Amino acid sequence: MKPNKLIKWLAMSGVAIGSVNMAVAQEDDTIKVGILHSLSGTMAISESTLKDEMLMLIEEQNEKGGLLGKKLEPVVMDPASDWSLYAEQARDMLTGDDKVDVIFGNWTSASRKAVLPVVEEENGLLFYPVQYEGEESSENIFYTGAAPNQQAIPAVDYLRSQGVERWALLGTDYVYPRTTNKILEAYLKEHGVADEDIMVNYTPFGFSNWQSIVSDVADFGSQGKKTAVVSTINGDANVPFYTELSNQGISASDIPVVAFSVGEQELSGIDTGPLVGHMAAWNYFMSVDSDANYDFIDNWVEFTDDETAVTNDPMEAHYIGFNMWLEAVREAGTADVDAVKDSIIGVTVPNLSGGSSAMMPNHHITKPVMIGEIQDDGQFSVVWETSGNVAGDAWSDYLPESQNLISDWRAPLRCGKLNVESMTCEDGAGDE
Amino acid sequence: MTPTHTTIFRLRGEAGSRRVTGLKIAPRHWYCLPVMAVLLVWFALASPAQADVSPQRAQALLQALDTDDFDAKAEAAQAIAASDAAQKTRWLEAFLDGRLGRERDGERFYIITDDSGREWPIIDAITFEDAGTGSRRSVDAFRINNTLRTQLQGLIASLSLDEGDEATRLDAAKRLIGEVDAQSVDAVATQLDNEDSPAIRAEIETALALYRVEQGEGEALATLEGNLDTRVRNSLTTIANSDAPIAADAEKVLAGIENKRAWYERGQTLFFGLSAGSVLVLAAIGLAITFGVMGVINMAHGELIMLGAYTTWMIQQLLPGQPGLALLLAIPGGFLVAGAFGILIERSVIRFLKGRPLETLLATFGISLILQQLVRTVFSPLNRRVNSPDWLQGAWHLNEALSLTLNRLGVLIFCLVVFAALWALMRYTRLGLEVRAVTQNRAMARSMGVRAARVDMLTFGLGAGVAGLAGVALSQITNVGPNLGQSYIVDSFLVVVFGGVGNLWGTLVAGMSLGVINQVLQPWVGAVLAKVIVLIGVILFIQKRPQGLFAPKGRTS
CATH class of the missing domain: 3.40.50.2300 (Response regulator)
Known part of the structure; x- marks a missing residue:
């Protein structure tokens, strides 16, 4: 066998x-x-x-x-x-x-x-x-x-509406955080955020020595402008990260963290008491009514x-x-x-x-895209929601290399990477 | 934010609520609404004692909370705080906890008394009478967000005003920094005169000095010299960059502050490094015995660490509500469980592979996979939550720039204690003597009557037990899951090899120095590259000095 x-x-x-x-x-x-x-x-x-x-x-x-x-x-x-x-x-x-x-x-x-x-x-x-x-x-x-426009971009919009001016983009070192952060950086700069107000940091999988990075973020956030952390930290590394945040006394009212990879299941391994108010952006929460x-x-x-x-x-x-x-x-x-x-x-x-x-x-x-705040029972409470559905965008409009690309798999076109400027299919025509 | 303004009144004492209207409510702040809310509550508090309000009125007050608009909820909460309702504190507290809700198909309001399960016991919010049970299908709990939460905390604090508490006053005084303005400066100055506590006086003096400096008074700068508060630094930076007449002086003070901060930051980095190092040492020190002393390449070492962590979790499950006691019991518990597994591995596998390092490596790697999957099957692949006792949560604040997180400090101390105990054991006990004898010359030791096989077993058990202790400590700073051990096995070997095989001191020095180097590099090059650089550094070092930092003495090979 x-x-x-x-x-x-x-x-x-x-x-x-x-x-x-x-x-x-x-x-x-x-x-x-x-x-x-x-x-x-x-x-x-x-x-x-x-x-x-x-x-x-x-x-x-x-x-x-x-x-x-x-x-x-x-x-x-x-x-x-x-x-x-x-x-x-x-x-x-x-x-x-x-x-x-x-x-x-x-x-x-x-x-x-x-x-x-x-x-x-x-x-x-x-x-x-x-x-x-x-x-x-x-x-x-x-x-x-x-897709990023169904999670990351609306989350950043929400934080901007809450007065956030400085951004710490923390992520695990692999393709999803790097691409998402590239899109977010482009998006933030397009909306007038200066270079020195964006901090980007990557850590390995399963990272647990968060002390100096969290202390850097605290320092970054103490310069007089409202600061938020956008976290694409993946899986296991989240528990030590949040533990370090609460131990260093950074609460959601000082520097809120909005995470894209932390859901109910990840929180089941953490005591959420000190994390109340930190956020996650998803399309669904278990607490949805x-x-x-x-x-x-x-x-x-x-x-x-x-x-x-x-x-x-x-x-x-x-x-x-x-x-x-x-x-x-x-x-x-x-x-x-x-x-x-x-x-x-x-x-x-x-x-x-x-x-x-x-x-x-x-x-x-x-x-729909929702922002939930962590509650002390490990659930999220939805504090903001898009008024309607958001359609997933395969090719980001905020990256120069993909802003002219679309994907349409319907009969005449059948193309996953169509350049709308030149109207050519960049990865060749579809099967039929 | 909100509590700031609440507490200003407390500081002013009799300066009185008459002045309240004059207080600056900075419109540029996004939180001005809650601030006003608290001000209004302050007025309300001046009104005489609470009385029962009619059920209709109570109903109306709660009704106002039932909206999706957080601003409207804020106003409703403030109306409740300002009302005469006797239940208002309880309402606000339940609202803050997300336990105040409304019947889905009806008009009643409930307070959920325990929201841990899926069926909640509920009481009527107005009469506090038992109302049976509810669930998310039948009760719609009102939601709050960060802004509202901060405001509610302020409201509740102002409802249970507790004058005279020094900690509260200190907290209030700290919040004053940067918030003093033309209207409140006199009141704050009066407060300073009435205040006895030196700590609180210092904070108020800083707040006043900062205000005066902002008004262009150069003399006040002296008070701010060496102040580590970030708000002072931010204000001074603004002044130093402006063309105010005191800009040059401010810059001088600022330079002093930055200099002082830089020193504290170095201290902090050192602490971070030592604590990261202590984790490495704890993980490696068991290996220093099995690999260093016995020469067994034990790839299952990481899983023995994991078993120690799981033991901590299991003891906590047995003692709910007592994480501190459970953690203390887990220290012998983790040692025994991991030690027992170690002895089992030694008796069943390793002793048959003596002198065949390659096969030992493969066999123990297999054992590590088996142990991982065993834990996955028995406990599920999900991470387990190990609670920290209160005395390992939070940080020890030495000053504004330097604070030591307690869980890391605990691990650092624990590491040193374990190291000292192990060193004493090897140095002063009969077992230690026999272990050293067997390591140095097995044949000679046996001819002197040392039972080498038994010593092997105990040594391996000891190394495994120490790995278990590392697991107990790691449960406080990282995930307890089936993969816990994997992330430490490579680092452990690195530390042992770098420190010099067979030398406990070498392991200590190597672990600590790798930790410090890593933490110093991290802000410069990032976590990923820092690790790479450390690894390359160790490889080069081993090329130059194969025996590691501390070479073993004598003729051991």
């Missing part, structure tokens, strides 16, 4: 124990849904929840009668937080014995970049649920997380059998993506990839914040 097969077998046997329904579904009359999330290694902390969520959604759909009269069958693999293994297993899913009809998966941009050539070559479908840096549009990938959300939370608590289970933004993204895919398959009458690719554009499904989200021609979706 190949190691991949072994892992898959193990994962599947786990699934079979978890749900009796699955055993009933037989090979031929099922539609296969690939779930490509790391269940071991560093990323397991974030991704294993999404695997469970997908299993829940599939189980719910099967209870409702499946899709097109067929049962949905999950195919779970564990890429073990190894980027190249993501690509390998995606290929295995698309070409191996299973031949999945759709993949829900990935978390980090690095893993998405690894899978991208595979899904394009094998003509698969990938739903990617995490906020990311933009500057990408693939015919085969649907980006249900936020809507019946759809309360139903989702109830189902999730029941599924995980854990009263304290939390939901977060990438989970909502998968919820939206899964429902969009279902709708598109129903509309197309088949789970065939090419048919679904065409029918999904324009599909509108309810999201968890009480509105609905639509799939755009650039394979991004429309969502």
Whole structure:
């Protein structure tokens, strides 16, 4: 048995124990849904929840009668937080014995970049649920997380409306923070912020020696202008960062921190008492007030059998993506990839914040943007929200190299990187 | 912000609320609205004792909070504070905690008495009668934002005015700096005359001096000399850059201040470096025993650290509400758990691989992966939250420019204690003697009657136990999760090799100096490059001096 097969077998046997329904579904009359999330290694902390969520959604759909009269069958693999293994297993899913009809998966941009050539070559479908840096549009990938204009820019606008004049952009050293901060810097300068009022700092993954950086930020913020920290610090490094902030006595009323990678799940590892008032920008918070959300939370608590289970933004993204895919398959009458690719554009499904989200021609979706302040119970309270949905923009308007680019995967154009000035497709014409 | 103005009144004493209207409410500040709110409350407080208001009035007061507009909420909160309602303090406190809410399909208002679960016990907000339970579906809790939170804290403080408390007065005095203006200067001066406490007097004098300097009085500059407050520095910078007649003098004072700050900043960097170093030393010192003394390359060392951290978490789970006691108990607990695992690893794997370093390396690497996945399966891949006791939270403020965070200070002291204990153990006990004997010449030691196998086992257990202690300390400053150990294993080897294999002092000096070098470099080149530079530096150093900082004496190889 190949190691991949072994892992898959193990994962599947786990699934079979978890749900009796699955055993009933037989090979031929099922539609296969690939779930490509790391269940071991560093990323397991974030991704294993999404695997469970997908299993829940599939189980719910099967209870409702499946899709097109067929049962949905999950195919779970564990890429073990190894980027190249993501690509390998995606290929295995698309070409191996299973031949999945759709993949829900990935978390980090690095893993998405690894899978991208595979899904394009094998003509698969990938739903990617995490906020990311933009500057990408693939015919085969649907980006249900936020693009920078659906998270970073509105957050900065909110802070500016609160009187912030100095900006410390702190991030982990990899592609998402670097691109996001590049966009933010360009955006801030366009709005008249001087060079010396912007501080940029990058730290390695899992960084924990925050003392001198936090003390630098405190110093930066003590020059008489209202200062805020925009944090793209990723994962594990957040807990020591916030601990250091509270120990050095920096509260949200002195220097507020708005984070793009800190959600309910990350906060479950921190005592949030000293962090009350610091902010996060997302398209969904667990505290969002809507019946759809309360139903989702109830189902999730029941599924995980854990009263304290939390939901977060990438989970909502998968919820939206899964429902969009279902709708598109129903509309197309088949789970065939090419048919679904065409029918999904324009599909509108309810999201968890009480509105609905639509799939755009650039394979991004429309969502509301919210700013939440951390509460002492580890939840966020929404203090600001865009008046309507914001459409995801694949190519940022604030970077000189991409301001003329758009993406449109509809029939005549079929181009992910169209230069509107020269009207040429920079990565060549689409498949057809 | 808001409390500033509240407390000014307290400072002025009898100067009285008559003057209040004259107080400058700077329109350039975005927080002027809450400030006015507090002023109005101040007037209201002058009104006689509270009485019960009619339920209709109470209903109307709470009704006003039910809006999405934070400015309107601010006004409503201020109206509540100014009202006669006997319940107003409780309302505002519940509002501040996000526990005041309204029935979703009805007119009643509730206070949530415990919002920890998903079903909350609630009471009626007006009568305080028990109202059963509610959930997020049935009760819509009113939201607040940062600005409103600051204002509410001010309102609540002003409702429970506590005159005469020295800490409060000191706090108020500190907030005065930069806030004194033409209207309030006399009152502040009167307050200075009435004040006895030297600390508070100093703050008020600074505030007054800063005001006078801003008005162009050069003599007042003397008071500000060497003052470390950032507001003083900012004001002086503005004056020094202007063309005021005192600009040159201000610049001189400013230079003195900057000079003094620079020294404190160096002190602070040193502390940061030592505390970062102490973490390295703690993580490495167990390895200095297993790798340094025994020569076993133990790749599972990081996971033994992780086990110590998880032990801390488990003991905290067993003793809810007593994080301090749990942490103290975790010190022996973490040592024993990690030590037991260490002995298990030694007995089951390492002793069979004696003298085969490559196989030991691979086998222990395998063990480290097994332990990681074991923890993931048993405890979930999510990080666990280890609470810090109060005495390890916050910072020790020596002055405005220098403060030492208590958790780091605690780890630094703990590191030195562990080091001293370990050193004494190796130096003065029989076990230490036997360990040294076995390390220096195994065959000779055995012929002298030392049971080398038993010594190996105990030494390895000791090294593992110390790794467990490192885990207990790390639980206070970083994540407790399955990956905790991975991030320290490379650094630990680096420290041991740099310090000189087999030498405890070497590990201490190496760890501390790497920590300091790293923290000195960090502001210059960033965290990523600082680490790279340190690594290259150590490699070059090892090229030049393969035996490390402290060469082992004698004929050990």
